[in-house]
Each structure stands twice: as C-alpha cells, then as structure tokens.
Amino acid sequence: MIAEIGHYALVLALVLALVQGTVPLIGAERGNATLMALGRSVAAGQFVFIALAFASLMAAYVVSDFSVENVARNSHSAKPMLYKIAGVWSNHEGSMVLWVLILALFGALVAGFSANLPPALRARVLAIQGMIGSAFLLFILLTSNPFLRLDPAPADGNGLNPILQDPGLAFHPPFLYLGYVGFSVAFAFAVAALIEGRVDAAWGRWVRPWTLAAWCSLSLGIGLGSWWAYYELGWGGFWFWDPVENASFMPWLAGTALLHSAIVVERREALKSWTILLAILTFVLSLVGTFLVRSGVLTSVHSFASDPMRGLFILAIVIAAAGGALVLFAIRAPALKGGGLFAPISREGALVLNNLLLITATATVFLGTLYPMLLEAIGSGKVSVGAPYFNATFLPLMLPVIAAMAIGPMLAWKRGDATAAWSRLRFAFAVALAAALVAWYLQGGPVMALVGLGLAAWLIAGAVAELADRIKLFRAPLKVSFARLVHLPRATIGMTVAHMAMGLTVTGITLASAWQAEKILIMAPGQSVAIAGYDVVWGGTQEVMGPNYRAQRGTLTVSRGGKAVTVLHPEKRLYPVEGSSTTEAAIHTTWFADIYGVLGDTHEDGRATIRLYHNPGVPWIWIGIIIMALGGGISLSDRRHRIGAPVRTKSRTGTPSGDTSEGAVA
Amino acid sequence: MRLIYILPTMIFAAVALALGAGLTLRPDIVPSALIDKPVPVFSLPGLGAGDTDIGIDSRGFSSDDLKGRVSLVNVFASWCIPCRAEHPLLMRLADKERLAIFGLNYKDKPSEARAWIKKLGNPYRRIGVDPKGRVAIDWGVYGVPETFIIGPKGRIRYKHVGMLRPRDVDDVILPIIRKLGQ
Numbered sequence: 001m002i003a004e005i006g007h008y009a010l011v012l013a014l015v016l017a018l019v020q021g022t023v024p025l026i027g028a029e030r031g032n033a034t035l036m037a038l039g040r041s042v043a044a045g046q047f048v049f050i051a052l053a054f055a056s057l058m059a060a061y062v063v064s065d066f067s068v069e070n071v072a073r074n075s076h077s078a079k080p081m082l083y084k085i086a087g088v089w090s091n092h093e094g095s096m097v098l099w100v101l102i103l104a105l106f107g108a109l110v111a112g113f114s115a116n117l118p119p120a121l122r123a124r125v126l127a128i129q130g131m132i133g134s135a136f137l138l139f140i141l142l143t144s145n146p147f148l149r150l151d152p153a154p155a156d157g158n159g160l161n162p163i164l165q166d167p168g169l170a171f172h173p174p175f176l177y178l179g180y181v182g183f184s185v186a187f188a189f190a191v192a193a194l195i196e197g198r199v200d201a202a203w204g205r206w207v208r209p210w211t212l213a214a215w216c217s218l219s220l221g222i223g224l225g226s227w228w229a230y231y232e233l234g235w236g237g238f239w240f241w242d243p244v245e246n247a248s249f250m251p252w253l254a255g256t257a258l259l260h261s262a263i264v265v266e267r268r269e270a271l272k273s274w275t276i277l278l279a280i281l282t283f284v285l286s287l288v289g290t291f292l293v294r295s296g297v298l299t300s301v302h303s304f305a306s307d308p309m310r311g312l313f314i315l316a317i318v319i320a321a322a323g324g325a326l327v328l329f330a331i332r333a334p335a336l337k338g339g340g341l342f343a344p345i346s347r348e349g350a351l352v353l354n355n356l357l358l359i360t361a362t363a364t365v366f367l368g369t370l371y372p373m374l375l376e377a378i379g380s381g382k383v384s385v386g387a388p389y390f391n392a393t394f395l396p397l398m399l400p401v402i403a404a405m406a407i408g409p410m411l412a413w414k415r416g417d418a419t420a421a422w423s424r425l426r427f428a429f430a431v432a433l434a435a436a437l438v439a440w441y442l443q444g445g446p447v448m449a450l451v452g453l454g455l456a457a458w459l460i461a462g463a464v465a466e467l468a469d470r471i472k473l474f475r476a477p478l479k480v481s482f483a484r485l486v487h488l489p490r491a492t493i494g495m496t497v498a499h500m501a502m503g504l505t506v507t508g509i510t511l512a513s514a515w516q517a518e519k520i521l522i523m524a525p526g527q528s529v530a531i532a533g534y535d536v537v538w539g540g541t542q543e544v545m546g547p548n549y550r551a552q553r554g555t556l557t558v559s560r561g562g563k564a565v566t567v568l569h570p571e572k573r574l575y576p577v578e579g580s581s582t583t584e585a586a587i588h589t590t591w592f593a594d595i596y597g598v599l600g601d602t603h604e605d606g607r608a609t610i611r612l613y614h615n616p617g618v619p620w621i622w623i624g625i626i627i628m629a630l631g632g633g634i635s636l637s638d639r640r641h642r643i644g645a646p647v648r649t650k651s652r653t654g655t656p657s658g659d660t661s662e663g664a665v666a
Numbered sequence: 667m668r669l670i671y672i673l674p675t676m677i678f679a680a681v682a683l684a685l686g687a688g689l690t691l692r693p694d695i696v697p698s699a700l701i702d703k704p705v706p707v708f709s710l711p712g713l714g715a716g717d718t719d720i721g722i723d724s725r726g727f728s729s730d731d732l733k734g735r736v737s738l739v740n741v742f743a744s745w746c747i748p749c750r751a752e753h754p755l756l757m758r759l760a761d762k763e764r765l766a767i768f769g770l771n772y773k774d775k776p777s778e779a780r781a782w783i784k785k786l787g788n789p790y791r792r793i794g795v796d797p798k799g800r801v802a803i804d805w806g807v808y809g810v811p812e813t814f815i816i817g818p819k820g821r822i823r824y825k826h827v828g829m830l831r832p833r834d835v836d837d838v839i840l841p842i843i844r845k846l847g848q
Contacts (some may be wrong), residue, residue, distance in 0.1 A: 240747055277674060284678070291685065319682050326675040333671050370684060387745045388773060520785040 006056025020130025086170035179218025187283035204266030247289035269339025350408030406462025452510030494635025505624030511617025532614035710794030727794030
C-alpha cells in the first residue's frame with residue numbers, strides 16, 4: 001500500500017510540475033498576475049507530493065518491505081538502520097527520487113522566499129524549475145520507477161554493496177545533490193533573464209545566495225566523497241581523478257567561477273552575458289555529471305547498473321536544457337548591454353582572470369574525463385589517462401589562480417593600484433618565501449612542493465593582511481579595530497575565511513602529495529617496522545563479528561621513541577549476504593598527519609601483508625574544505641542576501657572612491 | 667561578433683554528439699587493427715642495473731623476446747590505479763600458470779616503476795621502459811593498463827583494454843592461451 005501511495009504521489013507531482021512549467025510562463029508573457037501567482041502554490045504542492053513519495057520509499061526500506069523490487073535488490077533485513085535509510089539513495093532509482101526531491105525543495109524555497117522578486121521574473125524562474133522537474137519526474141516514472149512490486153516477494157533482500165555501507169557515503173549523495181540541483185536555480189534565473197532580455201545588479205544579488213548555497217553543499221559533498229575514497233579504498237590517496245569524481249568537480253569549478261562573476265554583475269553591472277553563460281554551463285555540467293554516473297557509460301568504483309534507455313533519456317534532458325538555453329543565449333545575449341568599464345588591473349580584472357583560469361581548468365578536466373569514457377565505449381574495461389595528464393594540465397592552471405586569489409581582494413573596483421596592493425602584500429610575500437625556505441631546509445624535497453607550500457602561505461597571509469588592512473589593525477587602537485571587525489560585512493568575512501581555508505587545503509594537498517611515506521611488506525607477528533619516525537609492531541589477527549559481516553581484525557601497535565601512540569585495527573570484512581569483502585583501513589590522526597594501516601592477504605602462520613602509510617597534511621584537506629563551506633555560509637548570512645532585508649547604504653567617512661574597504665567580495 | 671554568442675551552442679552540439687556516441691557504440695565491435703599482425707619491431711632499455719634481489723631483469727625488452735612461445739605483454743605504469751588493482755592477478759598468472767609476461771612501462775619514471783615492482787612483486791620476465799610512449803604508439807595503446815596476447819610466431823592474437831579482472835582472465839585470456847599453446 002505504501003509503495004502505491006508513493007507511486008501515486010510521484011504521478012501527481014509530475015502533473016503539478018507540468019502545470020508549473022507552463023502556466024506561469026504564459027502568465028508572465030500576458031502579464032496575467034493570477035497565472036503568474038499560480039507558480040508559487042504549485043511549486044509548494046510539487047514539493048509536498050515528492051516528499052510524500054520519498055517518505056513512502058524510505059518507509060518501505062525501514063520496514064524492509066521486500067515486495068518492493070527496489071528494496072529487495074538493494075536492502076537486507078540484517079542491515080544496520082543507518083544503511084537501510086541511506087540505502088534509499090544508494091541505488092539508481094532512489095537517488096533520482098532524492099534528486100527531484102531536492103529540486104522541488106529549491107523550487108518551493110524560491111516560491112517562498114521571493115517576496116522582493118518582480119512577479120514576472122519569479123514566474124519565469126519557477127516555470128524553468130518546473131520544466132526541469134517534469135523532465136526528471138517523467139524519467140523516473142518511465143525508466144526508473146522505484147515503486148515496482150515483486151510477486152512473489154523474496155524472503156530477504158540482496159543487500160547493499162558493502163563498499164557503500166559507510167557513514168561518509170551515506171551523506172555524500174545528499175550534499176552532492178544539494179549542490180548539483182542548487183545550481184538549477186542559477187540556471188533558471190539565467191534563462192528567465194534571457195527571456196526577459198534584462199540583467200541588472202538586482203539580478204546578480206538574487207542569484208548569488210542560491211549559487212553560494214549550492215556551492216557550499218557541493219564543496220561538502222565532494223569533501224565527503226574524497227574522505228570516503230581515502231579511508232575505504234585503502235590506497236592512502238584522497239583524489240583519484242576518477243571520472244565520477246571529476247563529474248562532481250567540474251560543476252564545482254564552474255560554480256566557483258560563477259560565484260565570483262556574479263559579484264561583478266551585482267557590484268558593477270559588467271560581465272553580464274558571461275555570467276549568464278556560466279550559470280547555464282554550471283548547471284549543464286551538473287546534468288552531464290548526472291548523465292555520466294547514471295547512464296553507465298563509464299565504469300568506476302561508483303558505477304551503478306546501466307540501462308541504455310536511461311542514458312538516452314538523460315542525454316535528451318541534457319540536450320533539451322543546454323541546447324534550449326544556449327540557443328536562447330545566442331539570440332538574446334548580444335542585446336544585453338554591458339555595464340561599467342574597468343582597467344585590466346582592478347577587482348573586475350582579477351575576477352575575469354580567475355574566471356578564465358577556472359573555466360580553462362574545467363575544460364581540461366572535461367577532456368581528461370571524456371576521452372577515456374569514449375574509449376571505454378569502443379574498447380572495454382577501465383583505462384586511465386591518469387594523474388600525469390591532470391598534473392600536467394590542471395595543476396599549472398591552479399598556480400596562477402591561487403597567486404591571484406591574494407591579490408584580487410587588494411585591488412579596487414574599476415581601477416586598481418598595483419603599487420599600493422604590492423605594498424600591502426609585501427608581508428604575505430615574505431611569509432610565502434619563508435614557508436618555502438623552511439620546507440626546503442627541513443625536507444629539501446620536490447620544487448613543486450616548495451612552490452605549493454609557498455603559494456598556500458601567500459594565500460593565507462594575503463587574506464590575513466587584507467583583513468588586517470580593512471580593520472586598520474595596529475594602525476588604529478585595538479578597540480577601533482575590533483569595532484571595525486564587528487561591523488565588516490559578513491560577505492567580506494566569509495571571503496577571507498574561505499580564501500584562508502583554500503590555503504589550508506592547498507597546504508594539505510601539497511604535504512600529502514610530496515611527502516607521503518609508504519611501506520608494503522609481509523610481517524610476522526611480533527615483527528616491527530619503522531615508518532616516518534614511528535615504530536609499528538604487527539600483532540596478528542582475530543575473528544570478529546559485525547552486524548552483517550565477519551571480519552579479520554589485525555592489531556598494529558604504533559609507538560614513537562618507545563612511547564605508545566595508538567593501536568590500529570585494520571579489518572578485512574566479508575559480507576556473506578552480498579558475497580563480497582571490503583578492506584577497512586585503520587587511521588590514527590595527529591591532526592598534522594595520518595598514520596594509515598591496511599590489512600592485505602593473511603597466512604595460516606599469522607603472517608600478513610601490511611600496508612602502512614604516513615600521510616602528512618591529509619587532515620588539513622578536509623578541515624580546509626569544511627572551513628571553506630563555512631566561509632560560504634558566513635557570506636550567505638550577509639544582510640544584503642537576506643531576502644527582504646533593505647539594502648544597507650554604507651556611509652563611511654574617509655574612503656575616497658577606489659579605496660578597497662568599500663567593496664565587499666564573496 | 668554574433669558568432670561568439672553562437673560558439674557555446676556549437677561546442678555543446680559537438681559534446682552532445684560525443685556523449686551520444688558514447689552511449690550507442692557497443693564494446694564488442696571494434697577489434698584492434700593490429701590483431702593477427704606481427705608485433706611492431708622495437709628495442710627498449712630496462713629499468714636499469716641493480717635490484718637483482720627483486721628479480722628485475724635489467725636487460726630491457728625487445729620484439730625478439732616475443733618469439734617461440736605464447737606470451738603476454740602488459741602495459742603498465744606506477745601512477746595508474748587500475749594497474750595496481752590488476753597486479754595481483756598478473757602475479758598469479760606468472761606464478762601459478764607459469765606464463766611469460768613482459769612489461770611495457772608506459773610514461774613512467776624508472777625509479778618509481780622500480781619501487782613499485784619492489785613493493786608489489788615482479789610478474790615480468792623483462793621490462794621495457796617507454797618514457798615518452800613512443801613504442802606504445804606503435805602498439806596502438808590508448809591508455810594504461812592494456813594487455814596483449816602474443817602467439818608463438820610473434821603475432822598479436824588478442825588485446826584487452828583496461829584492467830584485467832579475474833573473470834577476464836578465466837573466461838577469455840586463459841582459454842586463448844591454451845588454444846594457442848596447442
């Protein structure tokens with residue numbers, strides 16, 4: 001019964017989505033306020049019905065109703081509750097329901113928090129959202145219905161791929177989808193603006209909070225996915241340039257560019273058509289990401305069951321959305337009047353540079369992802385163009401991005417003063433040089449690692465210098481500085497925090513890439529091995545039982561200079577229901593580095609293959625990502641973004657035009 | 667200037683075509699052009715002297731090594747994760763099946779390849795170092811890993827693109843090798 005309610009609710013949601021996709025658009029065209037207003041209530045209704053469908057599916061999972069095919073294929077009665085619930089979106093059908101749920105959530109939020117939007121713009125934005133929703137609801141109902149029944153119902157389910165039974169991965173898809181789908185709002189705003197033929201500062205102000213929210217979620221989603229790969233796949237690596245990783249990374253790169261170019265639209269009314277194009281591109285990349293993962297055209301650790309029909313359907317959606325939006329762009333964008341002019345050395349100039357580099361980087365990732373995908377389609381199995389390609393193309397593009405990240409905020413809008421910026425960045429430059437020299441003295445080490453550390457230090461010190469400058473630290477009494485800090489726009493603080501966090505992540509990535517220590521050896525019980533100053537003793541294995549698996553648990557005693565540090569328990573788990581096994585790495589973190597142990601093959605006599613890693617900097621990667629998202633959150637709480645809040649007029653004295661303390665960024 | 671506004675649409679059209687092709691082309695219809703052709707002539711240096719304790723033959727690898735018996739040529743690199751994943755399978759083939767496996771070390775640093783072999787074991791009789799991927803081009807290599815079966819007369823009999831899985835070895839590779847060995 002529950003499954004039928006869910007199915008029925010999905011059909012009703014589709015009907016509402018079709019109404020939402022057409023009626024408000026007609027209303028906006030004819031200037032009919034009633035038809036336009038319909039969009040809001042229909043968007044809310046659509047959300048309610050999809051939520052009902054989602055809740056029904058979740059209920060079927062929670063009570064293990066194996067007469068529902070989807071539950072029987074992906075769940076098992078002995079599975080822990082967390083994974084029964086996460087199981088809802090760990091499979092293709094359920095994850096698509098989550099996808100439309102989040103889409104409808106954003107639709108309802110736009111409907112609810114848009115009191116200050118012009119009614120026609122709101123109606124058009126909601127209509128675009130409705131069209132996307134219709135397409136995906138149709139996709140679910142026609143090709144991926146999660147509510148199909150099985151008769152007779154099996155006694156128990158197939159279980160969930162054990163590698164996916166993990167807390168990190170339980171929350172990875174929701175965050176990722178919040179990001180992917182969140183960009184649909186920016187897309188809807190862009191298309192609506194193209195239909196109206198008008199983009200102004202207010203448009204930039206409306207788009208930015210949605211983009212920012214999506215960006216924060218996507219950052220966290222990518223971080224969670226990378227964290228999962230780090231401890232679950234057992235190679236001690238945190239990023240594999242896997243096609244599915246790339247699929248989520250491309251919208252992030254484009255979204256980052258969008259985030260920054262929307263500032264220019266908001267503050268200076270420049271870069272309008274470019275920003276519109278970015279908004280389209282970002283969401284299309286999200287759709288392509290969905291296509292790549294869902295169509296089964298590529299295989300990877302994440303790959304889901306494939307069905308050519310599904311791939312074709314999603315491709316049709318991608319073509320309709322991107323093709324329609326881009327043709328509209330080709331017709332309407334030339335008429336968009338550009339706003340303020342600016343000199344190359346200016347805040348706008350720095351943001352343009354940031355955009356060009358980020359988009360080029362997106363293109364390199366795109367090529368590197370698509371090339372093996374095409375080969376897989378004509379060849380077989382998994383080919384890796386691998387890290388050398390991305391290291392050779394992507395990393396060199398990131399160096400100037402990071403270098404410019406510290407300079408940009410120091411420049412004034414319109415025309416910046418390079419000399420003045422430099423005088424304020426000398427401190428950061430000294431810090432960067434010192435960091436590189438210290439690393440060189442301590443480690444010698446690859447040149448690129450020294451460059452990476454220097455850049456990270458440059459970025460962090462640059463952000464600190466910029467903040468100190470704004471609050472006149474040490475140039476005014478501390479009390480004054482503190483007062484200025486409190487009164488800084490939240491967006492400014494958010495930018496500083498996010499940029500510093502990026503520095504932290506870059507530091508972590510550099511340390512981990514350059515100075516990871518790795519030992520793989522066969523150890524007899526009692527045998528000891530030294531790695532990165534630690535002594536590790538192998539203590540043999542014992543059998544343990546988990547809720548739905550059996551495991552061999554190894555014991556590695558870690559000490560440093562005779563003092564006990566920790567005991568690691570790497571496991572090899574066998575999941576009898578699914579008939580497969582996983583390796584669980586054991587990780588001890590010192591917050592500076594991770595000691596990472598993996599259990600390989602074991603022998604009768606207690607000997608075992610042990611892989612040990614010392615990964616410096618890795619914890620900082622995730623901490624950096626979390627703080628980065630936090631910075632986005634701080635910026636999101638800025639009163640300028642608060643819907644309905646009056647735009648505050650700043651009346652600070654002693655700030656002639658061109659002074660950087662005027663402009664809040666990010 | 668209008669052209670620049672149409673450009674995104676055109677680029678997207680090309681991408682959409684590529685994605686569509688990715689969907690429609692099926693894996694089984696494109697054999698390698700090199701099947702049943704003699705192996706390309708080449709001679710590559712080895713990983714360098716030393717490390718005899720880990721069983722790395724430093725003499726290098728040339729097309730002459732591939733005559734007189736059925737052999738496998740495996741294209742690998744230390745930076746390639748799928749290679750790492752298939753490595754235990756190669757070890758098993760070399761160990762249990764006594765297969766002659768030759769390694770083509772693709773766009774890699776010899777020091778890293780050596781460390782890799784040292785850690786994971788050496789399934790290869792000989793290893794040829796191809797730092798620029800020049801020889802790999804003659805072999806029609808797309809990326810790593812790839813594995814070729816060479817017949818006793820030095821002809822390429824089969825090509826596997828991508829990571830070897832136990833299934834591939836048991837259902838495809840070994841039957842072909844047995845047939846060729848008769």
